[in-house]
Amino acid sequence: xxxxxxxxxxxxxxxxxxxxxxxxxxxxxxxxxxxxxxxxxxxxxxxxxxxxxxxxxxxxxxxxxxxxxxxxxxxxxxxxxxxxxxxxxxxxxxxxxxxxxxxxxxxxxxxxxxxxxxxxxxxxxxxxxxxxxxxxxxxxxxxxxxxxxxxxxxxxxxxxxxxxxxxxxxxxxxxxxxxxxxxxxxxxxxxxxxxxxxxxxxxxxxxxxxxxxxxxxxxxxxxxxxxxxxxxxxxxxxxxxxxxxxxxxxxxxxxxxxxxxxxxxxxxxxxxxxxxxxxxxxxxxxxxxxxxxxxxxxxxxxxxxxxxxxxxxxxxxxxxxxxxxxxxxxxx
Amino acid sequence: xxxxxxxxxxxxxxxxxxxxxxxxxxxxxxxxxxxxxxxxxxxxxxxxxxxxxxxxxxxxxxxxxxxxxxxxxxxxxxxxxxxxxxxxxxxxxxxxxxxxxxxxxxxxxxxxxxxxxxxxxxxxxxxxxxxxxxxxxxxxxxxxxxxxxxxxxxxxxxxxxxxxxxxxxxxxxxxxxxxxxxxxxxxxxxxxxxxxxxxxxxxxxxxxxxxxxxxxxxxxxxxxxxxxxxxxxxxxxxxxxxxxxxxxxxxxxxxxxxxxxxxxxxxxxxxxxxxxxxxxxxxxxxxxxxxxxxxxxxxxxxxxxxxxxxxxxxxxxxxxxxxxxxxxxxxxxxxxxxxxxx
Amino acid sequence: xxxxxxxxxxxxxxxxxxxxxxxxxxxxxxxxxxxxxxxxxxxxxxxxxxxxxxxxxxxxxxxxxxxxxxxxxxxxxxxxxxxxxxxxxxxxxxxxxxxxxxxxxxxxxxxxxxxxxxxxxxxxxxxxxxxxxxxxxxxxxxxxxxxxxxxxxxxxxxxxxxxxxxxxxxxxxxxxxxxxxxxxxxxxxxxxxxxxxxxxxxxxxxxxxxxxxxxxxxxxxxxxxxxxxxxxxxxxxxxxxxxxxxxxxxxxxxxxxxxxxxxxxxxxxxxxxxxxxxxxx
Numbered sequence: 017x018x019x020x021x022x023x024x025x026x027x028x029x030x031x032x033x034x035x036x037x038x039x040x041x042x043x044x045x046x047x048x049x050x051x052x053x054x055x056x057x058x059x060x061x062x063x064x065x066x067x068x069x070x071x072x073x074x075x076x077x078x079x080x081x082x083x084x085x086x087x088x089x090x091x092x093x094x095x096x097x098x099x100x101x102x103x104x105x106x107x108x109x110x111x112x113x114x115x116x117x118x119x120x121x122x123x124x125x126x127x128x129x130x131x132x133x134x135x136x137x138x139x140x141x142x143x144x145x146x147x148x149x150x151x152x153x154x155x156x157x158x159x160x161x162x163x164x165x166x167x168x169x170x171x172x173x174x175x176x177x178x179x180x181x182x183x184x185x186x187x188x189x190x191x192x193x194x195x196x197x198x199x200x201x202x203x204x205x206x207x208x209x210x211x212x213x214x215x216x217x218x219x220x221x222x223x224x225x226x227x228x229x230x231x232x233x234x235x236x237x238x239x240x241x242x243x244x245x246x247x248x249x250x251x252x253x254x255x256x257x258x259x260x261x262x263x264x265x266x267x268x269x270x271x272x273x274x275x276x277x278x279x280x281x282x283x284x285x286x287x288x289x290x291x292x293x294x295x296x297x298x299x300x301x302x303x304x305x306x307x308x309x310x311x312x313x314x315x316x317x318x319x320x321x322x323x324x325x326x327x328x329x330x331x332x333x334x335x336x337x338x339x340x341x342x343x344x345x346x347x348x
Numbered sequence: 349x350x351x352x353x354x355x356x357x358x359x360x361x362x363x364x365x366x367x368x369x370x371x372x373x374x375x376x377x378x379x380x381x382x383x384x385x386x387x388x389x390x391x392x393x394x395x396x397x398x399x400x401x402x403x404x405x406x407x408x409x410x411x412x413x414x415x416x417x418x419x420x421x422x423x424x425x426x427x428x429x430x431x432x433x434x435x436x437x438x439x440x441x442x443x444x445x446x447x448x449x450x451x452x453x454x455x456x457x458x459x460x461x462x463x464x465x466x467x468x469x470x471x472x473x474x475x476x477x478x479x480x481x482x483x484x485x486x487x488x489x490x491x492x493x494x495x496x497x498x499x500x501x502x503x504x505x506x507x508x509x510x511x512x513x514x515x516x517x518x519x520x521x522x523x524x525x526x527x528x529x530x531x532x533x534x535x536x537x538x539x540x541x542x543x544x545x546x547x548x549x550x551x552x553x554x555x556x557x558x559x560x561x562x563x564x565x566x567x568x569x570x571x572x573x574x575x576x577x578x579x580x581x582x583x584x585x586x587x588x589x590x591x592x593x594x595x596x597x598x599x600x601x602x603x604x605x606x607x608x609x610x611x612x613x614x615x616x617x618x619x620x621x622x623x624x625x626x627x628x629x630x631x632x633x634x635x636x637x638x639x640x641x642x643x644x645x646x647x648x649x650x651x652x653x654x655x656x657x658x659x660x661x662x663x664x665x666x667x668x669x670x671x672x673x674x675x676x677x678x679x680x681x682x683x684x685x686x687x688x689x690x
Numbered sequence: 691x692x693x694x695x696x697x698x699x700x701x702x703x704x705x706x707x708x709x710x711x712x713x714x715x716x717x718x719x720x721x722x723x724x725x726x727x728x729x730x731x732x733x734x735x736x737x738x739x740x741x742x743x744x745x746x747x748x749x750x751x752x753x754x755x756x757x758x759x760x761x762x763x764x765x766x767x768x769x770x771x772x773x774x775x776x777x778x779x780x781x782x783x784x785x786x787x788x789x790x791x792x793x794x795x796x797x798x799x800x801x802x803x804x805x806x807x808x809x810x811x812x813x814x815x816x817x818x819x820x821x822x823x824x825x826x827x828x829x830x831x832x833x834x835x836x837x838x839x840x841x842x843x844x845x846x847x848x849x850x851x852x853x854x855x856x857x858x859x860x861x862x863x864x865x866x867x868x869x870x871x872x873x874x875x876x877x878x879x880x881x882x883x884x885x886x887x888x889x890x891x892x893x894x895x896x897x898x899x900x901x902x903x904x905x906x907x908x909x910x911x912x913x914x915x916x917x918x919x920x921x922x923x924x925x926x927x928x929x930x931x932x933x934x935x936x937x938x939x940x941x942x943x944x945x946x947x948x949x950x951x952x953x954x955x956x957x958x959x960x961x962x963x964x965x966x967x968x969x970x971x
Contacts, residue, residue, distance in 0.1 A: 049814030057826050168962065172955035174906040176913055177947040180933060184944075188937045240424060243465040249422055251480040251531060252452035261479070265470045284819025288910050292933070302822070303914060306829040314826060321822045329817075341515040342469060 035337045043330050050322040051103070055096045058311050058318075086112070099315070108316040113308045118316045121301060129286050129297035131201065135212055136219035136282060141275070143220075144227035151228070152235035153259055163228060170225030175285050179218035179292045186214060196294040215293040219285045226278065227271070234270050238263040269340055276332020280325035367437075368395035369571045370419075370456075370539055375431035375441070377411070377418050377595075386643045388414040390595040391431070393669070396539060401565060401572040403582030403603070405618070406592035409640050412575045415592075416541045420456055421448045436538070454484045457532035461544035463524035467516040473500070473527055474512030480534035499530040503560060522553035526560070533564065540565070541573045546581070558585055579618055583607055591615045594641050594651035597669050600677040611676065611683035614652045650680070658682040710967070713959035720953050724772035733766040737921045747941075758931065758942055760921070768949055771923035774835060775953075778918075779904040781839045783897045786846030791893050793847070794854025795885050799862065799877065809855070812848040820845040820903075821910055828916040838917045842904055853896050857889035891968045898961030902954040909950055925950045 070078055083089045087098070102109060108118035151160040187195035193214050199207035239245055239259070248262045287299030294300070298317055305313035337343045377389040389411040396402050406412045418429045419440055433440045435455055440448065460466040468476055477496035481487060487495060493512070500508035503526040516524055525545065532540055542561060546554040562585055565572050574586055582589050582603065589606045591599040591614065599612040610616045638655035647653065650663040662681040669679035727733070737760075747756050756764050797808040815823070827841035861867055861884075870880050905925075911917030912926025920927050925946040932942030 045810065046814055046817050049810070050817050053814055053818075053823075054826065057823070058830050168958060169955065172902065172958045173951055174909055174954070176910060176929065177950060180929065180936065180943050180947065184936060184940050188940070243460060243462060244468040246417075246422055247458075247460060247466045247528070247531065248468070248479075250420065250452055250458045252449050252454060252483040252535070253479060254449065257479075261471070262468050265468070269470075280817070280819040284821040287821055287825065288914060291914065302825070306825065306916070314829065318818070318822055318826045322818045325819055326817050340470070341472075342517050 035343060036334055039330055039333045039337075043326055046326050047323055048100075050326065051100060051319050052096065054315055054318045054322070055092070055099065058315055059092055103316075103319070109312040111305075111310055111313050113305075113310045113313075118313055121313065122298065122316060122320060125296055125298050125301050127201070128198070128295055129283070129290070129299060131208075132212060132215060132219070132286055132290070132295065132297060133279075133283055135216035136223060136285075137279075139216060139220040140223035140227055143224050144231060147224075148228045148231035148235060149259060149264065151232045152239065152263070153255065155236050155239075160232070164232070167225035167229045167232075170222050171229070173222060175218050175222055176288050176292060178221055179215065179289055182214045182218055183292070198293075198295050211293075211295075215289045215295060218289055218292075219282065223278070223282060227275070230274050231267060231271050234267040235259070235263050238266055242266070269336060272332050272336050272339070276329045276335075279328035279332075283321055283324055283328075369398045369436060370396040370573075371432075371434045372415075372419070373432040373434075375415055375418060375429070375433060377414050377423065377427055377429050379424075379426050380428065381426055384644045387646055388427075388595050388643055389418065390646070391669075392592070392595065392597055394590050394597060394600065396571045396573055398538065398571050399565070399569050400588060401562070401574055401586045402588045402590060403574045403576060403586035404590045404592060405576060405579055405582055407577060407640050409643065410592040411595035411643075412592050413543050415595075416458070416543060416573060416575060419541075420452050420458070421445060422452075422458075450484075453480055453532075453537060454535040455537060456539045456541060457535070457537035458541045458543060459525070459528045459532050459545040462548050463521055463528050464516070464548070466528055467524055469516055472513055472515060473519070477512075477527065477530050477534060480531045484535035496530070496534075499533055500527065502533065503527070503530045503564075505530070521549055522556065525549060525553075525557055529557075529560065529564070533568075536568065537570065539571045539573065541575065543575045544577070545574075547576070547578075554581075561585075591618070594646060595643065596651070596679070597677070598652070598679050600669075601675055605676055609676070611672070611678045612680045613656050613658050613682065617655075709963035710960065713956040713963065716952065716956035717960065720772065720949075720956070721776060724769050724776060727769045728766055731765075733769070734763045736762055736767040736770040736923045756941060758928075759935065762923075764942065764945055767923035767928060768925075768945055771918075771925045771928055771946065772949065772953075774918050774922070774924045775905050775908055775926075775950075778835065778839055778842065778908045779901045782842040782846050782904045782908075783900045785839070785843045786850040786900060787893055787897055789843070790847040790850025791854045791886075791889070794851035794856075795858045795881055795889060797851065798855035798858030799881060799885060805855075808851070812851050815844060815848040816852070818844075821907055824907060824911060825914070825916060828911055833916050833919040835918055838908060838911055841911070842907060845907070846900060846904065849900065850893060850896065853892055854889055857892045858885055861885060861888050891964075895961055895964045895968060898957050898964060902957040902961070905950065905954055905957070 070082060080089075087095060090098075099109065106119055108122070110117055111121060114121075147163050151163045154160060183195045186192045194211055195214075198211050201208045242263075245258060245262055248258045253261075286297055287302060289295075290297040290299040291303050298320060302314060302317035302321075305311075305317065372395070373393050375389055375392040376387075379386040379388060392411065392415050394402065394404075404412045404416070414423065414427075417423050418427065419433045419435075421440075421443070423429065429441055431441060435451070440451070443451075467473075471479075474493050474496045477499055478489070478492040481492040481495045481499070482489075485492070497508045497512050500512060505511050505523055505526045511519065511523070511527075516527070519527065528545075540561070545561070546557050549557060558581070561572060561574075564570065574582065576582060586603050589599075589601065589603050590597055591612065593614050599606065599610070599615045601609075606615070607619075610619060641647065641651050641654070648664065649666050650656070650659070651666075653659045653663040656663070660682075667679045667681045669677060671677045672683065728736075758764055758767065793808055793812070797805045823844050824841040827844055828837060831837035831840060867880070867884060870884055875883075908917055908924070909926035909929065912924040913930040915927070915930065917926055918924035920931070928946040929943055929950075932939070932946070936943055
């Protein structure tokens with residue numbers, strides 16, 4: 017024990033490691049809190065679950081029998097702890113409707129939602145970086161003004177509105193992409209990407225606008241307000257080098273944080289987009305479960321969404337800690 | 349601002365023959381923002397000679413910093429610059445950005461006030477110096493880094509090899525300013541502008557940095573423009589002194605001449621505000637009364653008039669900046685007092 | 691010289707307010723149209739239409755924007771739906787402003803354990819993707835306008851609280867706050883008289899952006915059938931209903947989409963303009 021604690025300080029007291037540890041410790045209670053809130057929210061109307069499953073014609077005896085079978089007659093804290101105990105070991109219960117294990121249901125659909133999120137993320141960030149850099153290169157010029165106009169417009173378009181417009185234009189009018197229809201990646205990569213193109217675009221565009229606006233604004237702030245930019249220019253290096261090596265390096269840290277905070281919105285968007293394009297992802301599963309009152313599945317989906325958001329945020333923090341020398345090496 | 353061409357004849361220090369390295373004539377800078385126009389520099393003229401140090405003295409907002417940044421095109425796009433600045437015979441004002449860039453760092457280099465904010469917090473020290481080296485040479489990355497370490501040694505940064513791989517936040521203020529000087533020296537500039545380079549440092553470090561600057565100046569035969577609000581600093585290190593007020597020159601002379609025979613009431617007021625040993629202990633330090641003028645609403649006539657004890661009706665017209673005595677220039681109607689006034 | 695400077699200055703002065711005036715006017719027009727439009731233009735009821743009058747094209751007599759599959763007047767549904775959307779958005783943002791603002795200001799001002807407890811609880815709520823949590827709440831409570839407001843408050847309260855807390859913390863350092871505390875002014879009085887007026891601009895600015903966000907999420911809830919229950923109109927359930935005949939009558943989707951977009955854009959532009967103004971940039 018003593019040898020461990022004596023060896024540990026050099027590693028554990030390094031500022032980066034300490035930050036990582038602190039963030040990890042903060043994420044655990046948040047994840048537990050998330051599951052409690054979910055459990056509480058889905059039990060806002062106590063005892064109604066069995067009633068709603070059986071429908072209005074059910075007799076009190078039938079309801080009681082079902083509640084006993086599902087364990088709904090136990091007090092809420094007991095039920096929560098039982099659920100948590102199962103969840104930790106990977107047992108998320110069984111679907112009330114299909115009778116299948118929930119963990120298995122989620123696993124099947126995770127790949128679809130994951131692919132959608134990754135595609136949207138890569139597209140939005142991949143486009144936002146060059147556009148923001150070009151806009152910040154000459155603030156106030158035509159390209160900057162057009163890109164800012166497009167981005168404020170894009171930020172005001174709800175993703176479901178955009179999705180329907182994309183369907184209207186690219187599927188109905190031009191027939192370039194299928195409006196609905198999912199082809200698994202294992203079956204045909206081309207077919208899969210064709211089916212994913214419109215939903216990914218519907219999620220990616222508002223995000224692209226958001227990232228572009230944020231990054232362009234931060235870059236311009238750096239270029240106009242920071243002294244080290246003047247130093248860099250006074251060296252006699254070119255404007256692109258000033259932008260990329262100096263302004264962007266510093267703006268990137270703010271962008272990482274924003275991207276991390278924003279990933280929650282990104283995965284939330286999959287719910288409605290999967291519904292519109294009939295993609296068999298987690299979001300669609302959650303909506304089906306909501307409509308069939310399958311609260312075991314709803315609960316697992318909601319917790320999963322929240323946990324992914326927390327983890328994304330945590331990863332952004334960690335990335336920040338790894339990349340920023342002020343945190344990596346601590347202050348003097 | 350009557351616009352007499354004769355007013356802007358460039359001052360020449362006593363006994364000087366050589367062609368000046370930098371000759372600034374009637375430099376004007378104004379900023380336009382949201383309908384207001386700020387006149388930051390209003391007809392500034394001076395000369396800097398190779399191997400000499402010129403101190404440009406003034407309160408904050410007197411245009412001393414803006415005037416020097418204007419030479420290298422380092423002002424924001426809202427700035428409108430006119431007038432002339434000839435460096436070794438070449439006009440800098442109005443020079444295309446690309447050509448100007450080739451001269452930044454190579455001809456004129458700058459060291460800024462706040463070394464904490466003037467270095468990129470996310471880049472290693474060595475890389476920041478090497479970047480300045482590579483901007484004006486064809487050295488490869490490796491060779492430029494070696495050169496950077498050499499430069500860090502030149503500015504007497506302890507353990508330069510180790511410091512080169514550190515980040516700015518790991519260095520002290522004085523060390524950071526040495527790094528800034530190393531960056532400035534990277535392309536062996538002929539003129540170094542030190543813009544309040546020691547203001548943010550404590551007194552001991554300030555002296556060390558000044559010694560370093562003087563040493564490097566002698567070693568490389570550079571000209572130095574020392575921009576400061578500190579007359580004491582000018583008296584200790586500079587050969588020539590230019591006093592600025594509200595964006596224009598108000599007094600100019602070699603240091604010995606100026607401090608022996610102050611003519612302009614503003615310079616005198618500034619001198620009065622410097623603590624002196626012969627003054628009565630515990631007496632109140634005189635300050636320059638009033639506020640520096642609002643550069644968006646400059647008064648007609650002499651800009652110092654509202655704060656000047658000698659002001660009268662004559663001051664309603666701006667006094668020309670002319671050479672009243674050999675090598676001694678000033679802009680004032682009431683400078684006759686000279687010696688007696690002290 | 692002076693004369694030449696004045697004219698462009700006055701013009702520029704007027705132009706400076708355009709960024710606020712234009713979106714504010716658009717919002718005023720939308721709000722007025724939704725509130726008094728149906729009565730003013732004697733529009734038919736938004737529900738209970740005649741199926742024989744279904745799918746009428748735009749500019750039909752008596753139906754400026756045509757009718758939906760149930761024969762209801764589209765314009766009437768659009769304006770009545772707007773009432774719902776705006777009412778929900780205003781209620782959610784007011785709830786957020788009052789409850790969240792108070793929580794955040796108290797948390798930031800009092801500090802200590804109170805702060806830690808409040809903020810940790812709100813951290814948990816913020817961790818949820820907003821649509822997912824509101825969906826779960828809406829499902830649990832059942833679809834109705836009141837429940838939609840409650841569900842959306844789960845998102846707005848923590849968001850406002852965070853902004854109020856950050857603003858209060860920045861304020862706490864200022865001399866007049868320290869002075870107030872040293873004088874022994876009671877905490878509620880400090881919060882009401884000194885903190886509230888100073889953090890209000892930031893909260894109101896966020897409220898403008900929040901209006902846009904809430905209108906979008908409310909639309910999503912209604913689109914998914916968990917918000918305003920049909921047949922009562924809302925922009926979200928109109929889009930959802932129109933989606934079923936998207937290829938045949940795209941106009942049923944286009945009108946509510948366009949209205950939603952213009953309204954949200956106006957709120958976003960107003961929020962941005964206010965932020966630029968109040969942050970002094």
